[in-house]
Amino acid sequence: MAIVSGVDVGSLCTKTVILNGDGEILSFDIIRSGHYYQGAADESIENALKTAGLKRQDISYILGTGYGRSSISQADSEVTEITCHARGAKKLFPEVRTVSDIGGQDSKVIGIGEGGIVNNFVMNDKCAAGTGRFLEVMASALSVDIDEMGKLYFASQNKLEVSSMCTVFAESEVISLFAQGHMKADIAAGIAHAIARRIIGMVGQVGLKDEVVMSGGVAKNAGVVCAIEERLKVKLSVAQEPQIVGALGAAIIASERV
Amino acid sequence: MEKAMKKIVEVTSNPYAYVEGLKEENNKKIIGCFPMYVPEELIHAAGMIPVVIWRGNESVTWGHAHVPPYDCGITRSFVDDAVRGKLSFMDGFVFHIRQCLQAGEFPFIMERHFKPAYQKVLYLPALYAGDAIRDFAITELESFKKSLEDFTGKEITGDSLKKSIETYNENRTLLERVYELRRGKPEILKAREVMQIVWSSMLMPKEENNELLKELIAGMKKKTVETKKNSIKVIPVGCLCQTLQFDILDLIEDLGMIIPDDDLYIGSRYFANKVGLDGNPIEALADRYLTKSPLCPTKGVWDIHWGDEAIKKMKDNDAKGIISILIKYCPPHACYYPDFKSKMDKEGIHEIMIQVEHEVITLEATKTRLQSFVEIIGGV
Amino acid sequence: MEIKYKVNRLQTTNEIRPLVDKHWADLRTAKERGEKVAWASGPSFIFAYAMGMKCHFMAGYSAYCGGIGAGEEVLKVAELAGDLPESCSYHRLHMGMGEAVARGIPINPQAILPMPDLMVAGRLCPEMSHYAEGLNRRFGVRVLPIDLPGPYSKDDMPRIREFVYRQFKEVVIPTFEEVCGKPFDYDRMSEILRILKEVALLRNKCWEFFKDKPSRWTLWDYGVSIAPVFYLMGNPAGITYYEKLLKELQERREKDIPAVAPDGEKYRLYWDGWLPWAFLGKFMRKFIPNGAVVLCGRYPWEFFPHPELIDPEHPVESWADLYYGMESHLTYSFSPKGTIDLIGELIEDYSIDGLVMFSSKTCRVMNLAQPEVIDVLDKKYGVPGVIVEGDMIDSAMISDAQIETRLQALFEMIDGRRKRK
Numbered sequence A: 001m002a003i004v005s006g007v008d009v010g011s012l013c014t015k016t017v018i019l020n021g022d023g024e025i026l027s028f029d030i031i032r033s034g035h036y037y038q039g040a041a042d043e044s045i046e047n048a049l050k051t052a053g054l055k056r057q058d059i060s061y062i063l064g065t066g067y068g069r070s071s072i073s074q075a076d077s078e079v080t081e082i083t084c085h086a087r088g089a090k091k092l093f094p095e096v097r098t099v100s101d102i103g104g105q106d107s108k109v110i111g112i113g114e115g116g117i118v119n120n121f122v123m124n125d126k127c128a129a130g131t132g133r134f135l136e137v138m139a140s141a142l143s144v145d146i147d148e149m150g151k152l153y154f155a156s157q158n159k160l161e162v163s164s165m166c167t168v169f170a171e172s173e174v175i176s177l178f179a180q181g182h183m184k185a186d187i188a189a190g191i192a193h194a195i196a197r198r199i200i201g202m203v204g205q206v207g208l209k210d211e212v213v214m215s216g217g218v219a220k221n222a223g224v225v226c227a228i229e230e231r232l233k234v235k236l237s238v239a240q241e242p243q244i245v246g247a248l249g250a251a252i253i254a255s256e257r258v
Numbered sequence B: 001m002e003k004a005m006k007k008i009v010e011v012t013s014n015p016y017a018y019v020e021g022l023k024e025e026n027n028k029k030i031i032g033c034f035p036m037y038v039p040e041e042l043i044h045a046a047g048m049i050p051v052v053i054w055r056g057n058e059s060v061t062w063g064h065a066h067v068p069p070y071d072c073g074i075t076r077s078f079v080d081d082a083v084r085g086k087l088s089f090m091d092g093f094v095f096h097i098r099q100c101l102q103a104g105e106f107p108f109i110m111e112r113h114f115k116p117a118y119q120k121v122l123y124l125p126a127l128y129a130g131d132a133i134r135d136f137a138i139t140e141l142e143s144f145k146k147s148l149e150d151f152t153g154k155e156i157t158g159d160s161l162k163k164s165i166e167t168y169n170e171n172r173t174l175l176e177r178v179y180e181l182r183r184g185k186p187e188i189l190k191a192r193e194v195m196q197i198v199w200s201s202m203l204m205p206k207e208e209n210n211e212l213l214k215e216l217i218a219g220m221k222k223k224t225v226e227t228k229k230n231s232i233k234v235i236p237v238g239c240l241c242q243t244l245q246f247d248i249l250d251l252i253e254d255l256g257m258i259i260p261d262d263d264l265y266i267g268s269r270y271f272a273n274k275v276g277l278d279g280n281p282i283e284a285l286a287d288r289y290l291t292k293s294p295l296c297p298t299k300g301v302w303d304i305h306w307g308d309e310a311i312k313k314m315k316d317n318d319a320k321g322i323i324s325i326l327i328k329y330c331p332p333h334a335c336y337y338p339d340f341k342s343k344m345d346k347e348g349i350h351e352i353m354i355q356v357e358h359e360v361i362t363l364e365a366t367k368t369r370l371q372s373f374v375e376i377i378g379g380v
Numbered sequence C: 001m002e003i004k005y006k007v008n009r010l011q012t013t014n015e016i017r018p019l020v021d022k023h024w025a026d027l028r029t030a031k032e033r034g035e036k037v038a039w040a041s042g043p044s045f046i047f048a049y050a051m052g053m054k055c056h057f058m059a060g061y062s063a064y065c066g067g068i069g070a071g072e073e074v075l076k077v078a079e080l081a082g083d084l085p086e087s088c089s090y091h092r093l094h095m096g097m098g099e100a101v102a103r104g105i106p107i108n109p110q111a112i113l114p115m116p117d118l119m120v121a122g123r124l125c126p127e128m129s130h131y132a133e134g135l136n137r138r139f140g141v142r143v144l145p146i147d148l149p150g151p152y153s154k155d156d157m158p159r160i161r162e163f164v165y166r167q168f169k170e171v172v173i174p175t176f177e178e179v180c181g182k183p184f185d186y187d188r189m190s191e192i193l194r195i196l197k198e199v200a201l202l203r204n205k206c207w208e209f210f211k212d213k214p215s216r217w218t219l220w221d222y223g224v225s226i227a228p229v230f231y232l233m234g235n236p237a238g239i240t241y242y243e244k245l246l247k248e249l250q251e252r253r254e255k256d257i258p259a260v261a262p263d264g265e266k267y268r269l270y271w272d273g274w275l276p277w278a279f280l281g282k283f284m285r286k287f288i289p290n291g292a293v294v295l296c297g298r299y300p301w302e303f304f305p306h307p308e309l310i311d312p313e314h315p316v317e318s319w320a321d322l323y324y325g326m327e328s329h330l331t332y333s334f335s336p337k338g339t340i341d342l343i344g345e346l347i348e349d350y351s352i353d354g355l356v357m358f359s360s361k362t363c364r365v366m367n368l369a370q371p372e373v374i375d376v377l378d379k380k381y382g383v384p385g386v387i388v389e390g391d392m393i394d395s396a397m398i399s400d401a402q403i404e405t406r407l408q409a410l411f412e413m414i415d416g417r418r419k420r421k
């Protein structure tokens, strides 16, 4: 069976996954997308090939997905990130029924039916609320990095309320909480819960069904994951590399199209 | 057919210039009717030209000083056009201010800044039970008629009103015919063209539009088209009051979907239901307004369900899905939508909602939504 | 030196909460006692009261929810159920409450009301129809809808009055008779109006104290005192309440105690639009430190400002006249022209320095042509105004920074004009 690749060009990061004929991951790559999506896609494919010790000719099919999917010149076809996230999550967690993906600029919740098909989905692409970007802005308002912010969550004694959903308002809210002398950890916990509130609203619209998989870069933030778990009252499944779930799904669809 | 279509595109590409020209050519007064339910026939019978007010495609500028940003696109765009003097060829306006709160923005703003020679406010009632409702609808139309007579100084006779109604009914029949032909071979026209056809009827004198439609229909009958295989038929639903950005219709088609029919205001809703010709014409006009179907969320109807109507239309057309088009900040539609959606879920119908704004259209995000929808229906 | 302003709180207003709580508690438990329950929007609850039903009122419930701090969580449930932020927050609040019960999502139990035997939907605003429709479609609530158009100009009033009166007689009363299984109680309706008249006359006497300089109380004090002229209508406790309030205000006048310590207000303001129920405190904290006090407003003036026109002898006719009659045309104040007339009067009666036009992002009923209204009044009376955007309940739609800037701008405008004088 043929070697295939999935490329997910997101607004923040570009991800590539290469699968062998048995559907096993040979290599993957994650880089920043920058402003030139096509270049990012080419570079990421190149990196993944290098890691796998392959050449471009070895790949028989490339499928593109993500926000910049139409700018991947090497791709043989494209499928949306909705379908790809569903398929990728299904591969990693066969029992998955709900995927919540929090990417850089958008967030989505996907309801999955029998056989891994998408039943319904909701997407927030209008504003940065509840996305990786939101987290980044808040982290810089607190002057900590994102990883640290995830850890801070667990040091919180007294979780604060960050009520605003809008990045601009929330930022000034965070700054003023900080100025009032509140602990960073407590504010960080408040921020995680602000994102969680946003996500559970979306989960509610799709309908919560176990097992819930969380993908996307924000899934690396243990604080947010924990806040969502607390609110949904279910355990989330998080892939080892939550960022490549979409690219993996794309590669799986590619293998069906060879 | 090409010739007719060319005219239609011309009319709708620059409605401002077209309507202005219309006024000069006919030497008649132009009365702007805010969509959706002003009975244009009365204005026609009064010897003036009724034109349905449209949403322009420009960003709102001076209008900001008059209406808040959380009003819907046509509300903001219309006020902007009016205060900027882009509608100076209009002699008067009619507003049915009971369809939604936003329609209530207009009369005062127009009185202050536009100073139309004629302005009428209508309070068409919600379609609730009881005789008082129908009686009041009739009273409203009587008062409308009287105000027109006062303005022109001429009586609107029963006969002249009937004649106008006939012309309008003919237009409805012709548009129906266009839709029928398209249903048989949906690829014959692009969705944007169909929207332009209906829109042209809102702008042109109906007599002229009727002739144009006849020409178009003759051409449509003759023309053969190749039917694409594998394309997915979908029905767009909603989009009250305003033209949809044509790009969105193009996008739907570019993604491999076909639109055999619609439930849009600038679409099948505009020409649905004819006015009865027996009996009192004012009562007949009231009765057309009081018809519950096609269900409109501005009319207060709840013994039939919009979702059921949409599903029927979908099935009749052998379509596979429904695309709800929700104008941002349109409360009547927004309030109904959750119930529409749950109906779709309950019946297992593929449905997706896209929200469109006057200025910001995030075409990329809309594309992702629609493409996912195709993938879901197609079972990728 | 910078003056430190502080509110002098009234004593009597503390007595409103038990009355209000009792009203809602009675409503919550009505079904257990075998009583019938109605819900209402628009001026229609009086018919339910006349029939001895316990009745919820849309805006009243929303005020109550905002007051007990339950708004936010209930709105969250509505969002879960798919309700969109374009629907007004009163709509979402009711859907959220219904959905919470239907889906078993825990919310503050005080915010949960029994589903009604009948919902009278007075379509004063079209959204009131949507909300009744939603309740009917989702929860099977029996709805009695009536259309209550707000007149754009006075000329339109007589024919609308006829229309509305006919609906009262032909639809509302027969339906209540059917639901309650007894003839309509005109006597009780008269009695309710008699009490209302007495309460409103007392209330008007209290309004006189807004005219004092410095003012003896604030619109917020009156805001929490609205229930007796509103959904506590017909309850004689309202008379006692306003008698007490009047007495307290008289004492203040005698002892020269202002609403705002130490020496009274610097700015006397008018408030347009809904009272922001969930954020009364928030706004208060923005006004008082600046020495600003709000004295009157369109919404609080909707509650029978001319009680002398209430005619208990002809209850149904009088009720229609209160809203659509040529003398007392409560619905007309929703029209920009009516708004301008009303605010103009208030500016003169209460010596207003500035207008705060609260514009709700989800309820446009009082936003209509607000910028025009400001402009007309400024030209006529030289009183400046600003628009403050927000929402009655939904905190996601309120921006502290924006409110602060706009209010600051208003104060500066007032200062500027004072200097020029």
Ligand code: SF4
Pocket: B072, B073, B074, B075, B099, B100, B101, B102, B103, B240, B241, B242, B298, B327, B329, B330, B331, B332, B333
């Ligand atoms: S689009 Fe909706 S909100 Fe706007 S005018 Fe039409 S019905 Fe009213």
Ligand code: SF4
Pocket: C088, C089, C090, C091, C125, C126, C127, C128, C131, C362, C363, C364, C365
């Ligand atoms: S829009 Fe405003 S007036 Fe209308 S129902 Fe909602 S809250 Fe009430």
